[in-house]
Amino acid sequence: MSNETKVQASSGDMHITISGKSEIFGGVDLSLEAAKTIIEGLDFKFAQDKDYDFPQKAHIQIVDALGSSIKSLGFDPRDQPNIIVVQQFLNWFIDEAKLHEAPEYRRLLDKDENDDFEFDFELK
Structure with missing residues (x-):
């Protein structure tokens, strides 16, 4: 419901x-x-005018935030940098658990369709 x-x-x-x-x-x-x-x-075309490497910097910040989130779930090793935690999580997910092959996970991957979400961005 x-x-x-x-x-x-x-x-x-x-x-x-x-x-x-x-x-x-x-x-x-x-x-x-x-x-x-x-x-x-995310659209980086104007950000790159100011900082050519902005897209890479933005994506690595997203990866870092994912690592922090994964750590909060108790995924070890918690004392590693966030980017290493993401790498180890993906290695476990793909190579060990092979969850990307399971139907309930496979349907979550590589989706290009969005649900009925609309966002209005207002620049001030």
């Missing part, structure tokens, strides 16, 4: 509000879809 949910987050001067239908109490599914939508929609 889907419930209308609102998720809010902030960091410094940035405030994010996500609203929509959620299947999970707390809206983590809604937050995940929003994060994926924002990441997939």
Whole structure:
């Protein structure tokens, strides 16, 4: 059963509000879809005018945040840099557990379609 949910987050001067239908109490599914939508929609053409390496710097920050998230789940080794944790998680996921071959995970990978999420960005 889907419930209308609102998720809010902030960091410094940035405030994010996500609203929509959620299947999970707390809206983590809604937050995940929003994060994926924002990441997939990143456009670096103007940022590269200022810093040619900006796309690589942006993507490595996303990878670093993923490593931090994976660590919070208790995935070892927690004392490693976030980027190494991501590498080890992917090695485990692909080479050891082979979860990318399981139907319930395979349908999550390489999706190009977005759900009915729309974001309006307002530049001030």
